[in-house]
C-alpha cells in the first residue's frame with residue numbers, strides 16, 4: 001500500500017506551491033522551522049535510550065499513519081533526524097538545509113548551491129519516508145559518491161533505527177536483494193535502472209517457462225529454486241546531482257545486454273569491414289557529422305561498399321555489411337581513445353562522458369565495440385544480445401515519488417517539468433559565496449594554453465594555494481601531466497587510470513600547495529576541503545582547461561572552490577582547438593588563431609561567442625532527448641495496441 005496523492009499536496013502547502021524556480025519564503029515554512037527547532041531542543045535533553053525510544057515510536061506512528069494514508073509527522077521526523085545528525089557528527093542543520101528537506105519532501109528538485117551541504121539534506125526526506133519501510137532509493141552519479149554518502153550517513157540512519165544498504169559493484173543478485181530490502185538503499189542512478197531491467201528479464205523468463213522446467217533444472221544439477229527479483233516495488237527515489245542523472249545521462253537509454261549472440265559473427269568480417277573503411281575517403285564516400293556523432297555514406301560510398309562485399313572472402317557471414325563499415329568509420333573517425341574509451345589489459349573499456357568514469361562492464365552494441373577492437377589491433381570479443389531497454393525518463397516515472405537535489409538546475413526547469421513533472425525550488429545559501437571568478441583566457445591552441453596554465457600553477461602553488469585542474473577528457477589530463485612533469489611541478493592525476501585511491505587523492509587535494517589534475521571524475525560532488533594554510537593563501541583555485549559542451553558542467557567544476565563560506569577562485573582557459581569551438585565553429589577557431597599575440601594568447605574576450613556555442617550544443621542535446629522520448633512513447637503505444 002502506498003501514500004495516496006493528497007499527502008504530496010499537503011507537503012506542497014507546507015512549502016508554498018512551487019512554481020518555476022521559486023525562492024521558498026513565507027510563513028508556513030518559518031512556522032515549520034520554528035517547530036522543528038523547538039522540538040530539537042527538547043530531543044537534545046533525552047538520554048540515548050530515550051532517544052532510541054522516540055525514534056522507534058516515530059517508526060510505528062508512521063507505519064500506522066501510512067496504513068491510514070495520512071501524512072507522517074514532518075516536524076517530529078525532521079527533528080529526530082537533526083538530533084541524530086548532531087549526536088553522530090556534531091553537525092547542526094542550517095535553516096536552508098531544513099527548508100531544502102521540506103522542498104524534497106514535497107516532491108521537487110531543490111536547487112541548493114554547490115558546497116552548501118546537499119548530502120546531509122537528503123537525510124531529512126529519506127528518514128521521513130524511510131520510516132515506512134517501503135524502500136527509498138538514494139541515487140547519485142557514481143559509485144564513489146554513493147559509497148561516500150552511505151558511509152557518512154549510515155551511522156545517522158542507524159541511530160534512527162533505519163536499515164541502510166549499498167549497491168556495490170560486482171555484487172551478486174542475492175547481495176543486492178539484501179541491500180534493496182533495507183529501508184534505504186544507496187547506489188549510482190544507473191544501477192537502480194539496470195537492476196530494474198534485470199528483474200524484468202527474470203519475470204519475462206518466468207512467464208515463458210515451460211511445464212517441468214524446475215524438474216529439468218534439478219536434473220541438470222542447477223538450483224531447483226528460481227532466482228527472486230532484487231527490487232521491491234519502486235516507491236521513492238531521491239536523486240543527488242539530479243541534473244546529471246535526469247538530463248545529461250538521459251541522452252542514452254539503459255540497455256541491458258545478456259548472453260552472447262546465438263549466431264556469433266566471426267572476427268574476419270569486422271576486419272574486412274575495417275579494411276573497406278580504410279579505403280573510403282571523407283567528403284567523397286562518406287560525410288562526418290561530428291556534432292551529431294554520425295557517419296553518412298554518400299551514394300558513391302554505398303556503391304564502393306556493395307562492390308567490395310561482392311569480392312568478400314568465401315564463407316563470410318551474411319550480415320548488413322554497410323552497417324559494419326559505418327561502425328568501422330565511426331571507430332576510426334569519431335570514437336577516440338583516451339576520450340571515449342581506454343585500452344587496458346587488451347580490452348576496450350568505455351569512459352562515461354558525463355562522469356569521466358571507466359566502466360569495464362559496458363560494451364557498445366551492434367558491432368561498434370568490435371570495430372574499435374579491430375582498430376586497436378586487439379582480439380575481437382563476442383557481441384552480446386540487447387535483452388531489455390528503457391529510457392531513463394520512463395524508468396524514473398515508474399517511481400511513486402521522486403525528489404532531487406542539485407547545485408545546477410537553472411536553465412533546465414522546463415525539461416525537468418516536461419519529462420519528469422518536477423518543479424524546481426531554489427534555496428538560498430546559508431552564507432554568501434566568496435568565489436572569485438577570474439576572466440576567461442583565450443589561446444590559439446593547446447601548446448600556448450598549456451604554457452599559460454603551467455606558469456599560473458607555479459605562481460599560485462608557490463603562494464601555497466591548492467589547485468584543481470579540471471580537464472574534459474583523459475587524454476588532456478595526460479598531456480597536461482607531461483607538461484607539469486617537464487617543469488618539475490609535483491602533482492597527482494585523477495582520471496580513472498591512476499593507481500592511487502580516489503578518496504585519498506580528494507582528501508589531499510585541499511592541502512596547501514597541492515596540484516591535482518582531474519577529469520570530470522572530480523568535477524561534480526567531490527568535497528575538497530582546503531586546510532588552514534590554503535584558506536590563508538586564498539582557498540582552492542580551480543583551473544578549467546576547456547569550456548564544456550554544457551554550462552552546468554562548468555558551473556559544477558567551478559563549484560569545487562569556495563564552499564561553505566571559504567575563499568576560493570576559478571578561471572577558464574580556452575583554446576581554438578578545444579572540441580566545442582573546433583567542431584561547432586571553425587570560423588571562431590580561425591579568428592582566435594588570427595587574434596593571438598606572440599605568446600599565443602588572445603587580447604579579445606570571446607566569452608559571448610563561446611557561450612553561444614555552448615547554448616547551441618545544449619539545445620542539440622535536448623533535441624536528441626526529445627526525439628528519443630518521442631520514439632519511446634511511439635513504440636510503447638504500438639506495443640499497447642498489439643497487446
Ligand SMILES: Nc1ncnc2c1ncn2[C@@H]1O[C@H](COP(=O)(O)OP(=O)(O)OP(=O)(O)O)[C@@H](O)[C@H]1O
Pocket residue numbers: 091092093094097112113114115116117118119120406407524525526527529559560563564
Ligand atoms: N550543517 C552543516 N554544518 C557543518 N558542516 C556542514 C553542514 N552541512 C554541510 N557541511 C559540510 O559542507 C561540506 C560540503 O557538503 P556537501 O559535499 O554535502 O555539499 P554539496 O552541496 O553536496 O556540494 P556539491 O554540490 O558540490 O555536491 C562538507 O564538508 C560537509 O561536511
